[in-house]
Amino acid sequence: MKKDKEILKKVTALKEELAAVSEAHLEACMNKANALLSSLYQQYDFTRTIVHMDMDAFYAAVEMRDNPSLANIPMAVGGEDMLSTSNYIARRYGVRAAMPGFIARKLCADLVIVPTDMAKYSAVSRVIRSVLSQYDPNMTPLSLDEAYMDFTDHLVKRRELDDQSRTFPEFSETMCRCEPEERLGVVSSTEGISSAVGDGVADVPNLNEDNLQNSVATDDTRILPSATNSDTEPSEARIMKDTTVSTDTSQCPRCNMPHNPKRILFDVGVEDAVREMRHRIHLKTRLTASAGIAANCLLAKICSDQNKPNGQYMLPFTVDAVQDFMKDLPVRKVPGVGKVSERQLAAFDVKVCSDFYKHRDVLYFLYSGGMFEYFLSVYLGLGANRLSKNEDGPKSKSVERTFRGMSDPDQLRTLCHELSLELAEDLKSAKNLQGKTVTLKIKLVTFEVKTRSQSLPTATNDGEDIYNVANQLLTTEMKNCSSKPLKLRLMGVRMSNFTTSDSKQQKLKVIRDTNSTPSDKRISFLDKIEAERKSEKVNQSCNEPLGLLAYMSTDKPIGTTSNISNAGRNVSTKLSSVWDESGDVTTRKTGKIIELLEGASNTDPWSLADSTSSSVATIPSDSTVKTATKYGPLDFYRSSKSGALDPWAKDDSSSLGGF
DNA sequence: TACATACAC
DNA sequence: TATGGTGTATGTA
Secondary structure, X not given: OHHHHHHHHHHHHHHHHHHHOOHHHHHHHHHHHXXXXXXXXXXXXXXXXXEXXXXXXXXXXXXXXXXXXXXXXXEEXXXXXXXXXXXXXXXXXXXXXXXXXXXXXXXXXXXXXXXXXXXXXXXXXXXXXHHHOOOOOOOEEEEOOEEEEEOHHHHHHHOOOOHHHHEEEOOOOOOOOOOOOHHHOOOOOOHHHHHHOOOOOOOOOXXXXXXXXXXXXXXXXXXXXXXXXXXXXXXXXXXOOOOOOOOOOOEOOOOOOEOOOOEEEOOOOHHHHHHHHHHHHHHHHOOOEEEEEEOOHHHHHXXXXXXXXXXXXXXXXXXXXXXXXXXXXXXXXXXXXXXHHHHHXXXXXXXXXXXXXXXXHHHHHHOOHHHHHHHHHHHHOOOXXXXXXXXXXXXXXXXXXXXXXXXXXXXXXXXXXXXXXXXXXXXHHOOOOOXXXXXXXXXXOOOOEEEEEXXXXXXXXXXXXXXXXXXXXXXXXXXXXXXXXXXXXXXEEEEEEEOOOOOHHHOOOOOOOOOOOOHHHHHHHHHHHHHHHHHOOOOOOOOOOOOEEEEEOOOOOOOOEEEEEEOOEEEEEEOOOOEOOOOOEOOOXXXXXXXXXXOOOXXXXXXXXXXXXXXXXXXXXXXXXXXXXXXXXXXXXXOOOOHHHOOOOOOOHHHOOOO
């Protein structure tokens, strides 16, 4: 409603812009687009076979599995405030994920809402992943219930597998569904599996089939008809007619259920491989999955949605098939095109992917280069066909909480403190991550969202450090709109800009000192820094430009920008935070850290010009400069005898910040 | 770097 | 009866 208006406003603005543009300009846009198109066209690559698998209504399916009374009624998983997912019955009423519970109830009065149990879903997810890994050890999960796999290598190996390795028991609730684990010749670690069992998947008889003589009953094996087209049928439907039921009623020693004499043999082709994978997920979890098979991730992902639930779809590996498939695909199905983009694009008559082509001149004009290229590549059906290796840790960590309108500053501060401490704990348990950028997020009662961030010169994960920054940002915000009360419905704290083993990140270190600090203390602080560096196992050479951090005491607020001139060169700096003797961040309102990123000279005095006060300060020439040749940055501090010469004394004589 | 948006799950 | 939490990417300034 209100959102719609904003989108509309943006669209009309864009339309006006478009109307004002000359035809010649649009023609130029068309030419550019065509040029890009022909270069993109070169990029087709059908050498890999990518599979995207997606569990059907995952959370809801798990809950239905574990509580059969939920199986035939509309239900959803989540809270009254927000649903995570709904089962297919509830979907018929329009009940969807990301829908608040009270709206869902309006749509479906009988809706049963089951609370989320992430621990359980994680456990199930581990079991699923153990299956997926056997088809691609480098499988990359997108979430608990979704993953990409590159089947290329498996398909090669698969041709060498004997029938037995491609044979699995039929699914039956009341019979043994165990299978030998290593039959595909892929060593699978069973640790994850065994820990998952008992945890969250107690209902699955026994998933921990380490190996076993639970071999295949070959006489009763059904051969799948070789699949020629995309499969929409549930795998059970493929089981062949009636066969004599075996008289083998021996029990499985692991799950204590009778062996199922009925077996399914899966073929060596791609589609059977994927059907087999889905079947094995079903055997192990009693849950169904859908899958897409295509030449790249983009297509595979779109395809997995095609025959959902409990189906799969393969897009043939030819340019024609791909283009034909994309032609009529609604843009909304494209990953990355959400509600807003859909509306926006629709306003310019772009509804299906071929419209990306049809209106390429207009789109070229309207969108950024990156977005435009994405649109065209989507139109062509191009996408990554190597799975990214997920090797970098998280790029940010955050904690946020929604509550009922709150405006009391003390309460807000308390909350901010709690969030900061929580975040700190998260960071510590996440490989002791340390970050430099703290972001405060607030959502007003009006649903307006604001983020305010501030970067520190050094990384931290200390709760109080984080709070100091977050609270500073919060205070600024509260002051900033003091006319109104600043009523919030959400507050969040995020840390980003994590320190990596990159030399870049370790370029700068802080040296600080006060004149009240005896020199031994100063030295111990230097030692501390030194020790820190050693512990970070740095062995970078000194190719970086010399850097320096100086400390100055002031009452300027954080965020004040200053210009420092170093040998005639201006370097813009920003007041960011204050350290005490131990190097810990303590105060936020007084003090100043100045970073000089380049051009440090270790002999000349530095002159400092504060842009806000126009005052000029000069570092006395008796300053002592230390060079840390091994690590790159220049360490700089002044000898103890600063005295009256200290140019910064005028800023705050009480805590005279000497070097 | 700071901020707003959009998006996915 | 009143709309979540976590994380990523991108555009823009």
